[in-house]
Amino acid sequence: MSHKRIPKRRAAMAAGGVVALGAAAILLPNANASQDGGSSDDAAAAPRTLKAADASDLAARLAGLLGDTFAGSYYDSDAQQLVVNVVPGDDDRVVTQAEEAGAEVREVDNSMGELRSGAQTLKSRASIPGTSWAIDPRTNRILVTADSTVTGERWDRLESTVEGLGSGMATVRKSAGTFKTFASGGDAIFGGGARCSLGFNVTAGDGSPAFLTAGHCGVAADQWSDAQGGQPVATVDQAVFPGEGDFALVTYDDPATEAPSEVNLGDQTLPISGPAEATVGQEVFRMGSTTGLADGQVLGLDATVNYPEGTVTGLIQTDVCAEPGDSGGSLFTRDGLAIGLTSGGSGDCTVGGETFFQPVTTALEAVGATLGGEDAGAGAGGEGGTGDDSGSGAAGGAGDGSGAGEAGAGAGEAGDGAAVGGGDGIDGLTG
Numbered sequence: 001m002s003h004k005r006i007p008k009r010r011a012a013m014a015a016g017g018v019v020a021l022g023a024a025a026i027l028l029p030n031a032n033a034s035q036d037g038g039s040s041d042d043a044a045a046a047p048r049t050l051k052a053a054d055a056s057d058l059a060a061r062l063a064g065l066l067g068d069t070f071a072g073s074y075y076d077s078d079a080q081q082l083v084v085n086v087v088p089g090d091d092d093r094v095v096t097q098a099e100e101a102g103a104e105v106r107e108v109d110n111s112m113g114e115l116r117s118g119a120q121t122l123k124s125r126a127s128i129p130g131t132s133w134a135i136d137p138r139t140n141r142i143l144v145t146a147d148s149t150v151t152g153e154r155w156d157r158l159e160s161t162v163e164g165l166g167s168g169m170a171t172v173r174k175s176a177g178t179f180k181t182f183a184s185g186g187d188a189i190f191g192g193g194a195r196c197s198l199g200f201n202v203t204a205g206d207g208s209p210a211f212l213t214a215g216h217c218g219v220a221a222d223q224w225s226d227a228q229g230g231q232p233v234a235t236v237d238q239a240v241f242p243g244e245g246d247f248a249l250v251t252y253d254d255p256a257t258e259a260p261s262e263v264n265l266g267d268q269t270l271p272i273s274g275p276a277e278a279t280v281g282q283e284v285f286r287m288g289s290t291t292g293l294a295d296g297q298v299l300g301l302d303a304t305v306n307y308p309e310g311t312v313t314g315l316i317q318t319d320v321c322a323e324p325g326d327s328g329g330s331l332f333t334r335d336g337l338a339i340g341l342t343s344g345g346s347g348d349c350t351v352g353g354e355t356f357f358q359p360v361t362t363a364l365e366a367v368g369a370t371l372g373g374e375d376a377g378a379g380a381g382g383e384g385g386t387g388d389d390s391g392s393g394a395a396g397g398a399g400d401g402s403g404a405g406e407a408g409a410g411a412g413e414a415g416d417g418a419a420v421g422g423g424d425g426i427d428g429l430t431g
Contacts, residue, residue: 048102072137075281134300177346191221205368215241218248242310247363274372288326296320
């Protein structure tokens with residue numbers, strides 16, 4: 001992974017909020033298991049009732065256990081169960097193994113190897129701006145999306161490539177909007193004419209306070225302020241965009257800066273206990289300065305996005321709405337686990353759309369930072385980010401060529417801008 005390295009300049013910054021729109025296999029032109037079972041053999045074989053985070057852990061274990069017969073998994077939020085796809089062939093033991101582990105097992109036709117091969121074919125033959133793809137375990141197919149700019153010869157090329165994959169391998173759908181990075185924002189930081197928001201407060205590898213935000217914000221400007229036109233208070237240490245993600249680590253000047261691990265929801269704050277992997281079907285929440293709080297589900301993992309600036313891989317696809325100003329915003333769970341950073345998408349919070357997020361776990365590993373709990377230490381947060389009385393981030397900025405205009409909502413304690421927009425608040429979210 002290539003990182004844009006920028007010499008550190010220490011600066012003091014009150015808690016701002018940068019969050020990023022993540023992406024699931026999409027091509028963008030812009031850029032605690034709680035068991036209910038008993039001790040009998042029959043009860044042990046019954047699907048377990050799981051929290052989403054525990055379902056993700058079980059899925060990872062079963063992927064290793066089942067090997068080539070594993071064909072993906074997803075979380076059934078209504079039943080609170082993990083559904084695992086298998087291609088058993090002549091060996092029925094794999095089904096028994098998955099059932100004994102507590103999963104609901106479903107036999108399917110397409111293996112993960114076949115689906116991944118299909119995705120690679122799409123990448124090599126149909127990397128068209130305005131398109132995206134991610135493996136959808138619920139349909140056992142590749143979900144291909146094309147935005148409104150994909151017409152004529154480009155549509156024909158995409159359609160023929162999908163048909164060439166064979167029957168039952170992929171599904172194509174049209175999106176009414178245009179894929180782009182979302183920029184504008186609430187708990188805002190400003191740099192180089194761009195406006196972004198803080199995603200999550202973290203501790204850098206050297207113990208200094210820092211925060212994560214979108215990589216397309218990190219490459220737009222080296223230094224960031226907590227007020228428009230104000231003095232720089234933080235400096236980009238690492239930024240990745242495009243390439244293997246869309247994330248940046250930004251360090252604060254003042255090593256004594258207090259930075260609670262939390263997301264500001266406008267009328268309350270939600271403590272963030274640590275990072276977690278996303279699971280298809282999982283309920284997630286996004287906080288953004290333009291639209292406030294929004295919720296939805298994870299639709300796909302390991303997504304690929306083609307922005308005008310280049311391809312971004314390894315993203316999360318969701319149906320959570322977002323608008324200009326929400327870029328860089330935090331994606332998290334009801335019980336306070338950090339999932340992603342807002343990267344880009346299409347549509348709005350009136351008609352809906354697709355959004356894509358950088359996984360927090362991948363970003364933390366890449367930059368060597370920690371988040372949440374005792375390991376988080378000091379970081380961003382403090383008194384809160386800037387935003388004027390009208391929530392000036394609401395009208396998305398054009399940004400520069402990097403795709404970072406004004407970017408979205410954030411963590412930490414918010415300025416007035418964070419309360420602008422939709423979102424009814426989440427009283428009882430953690431209850």
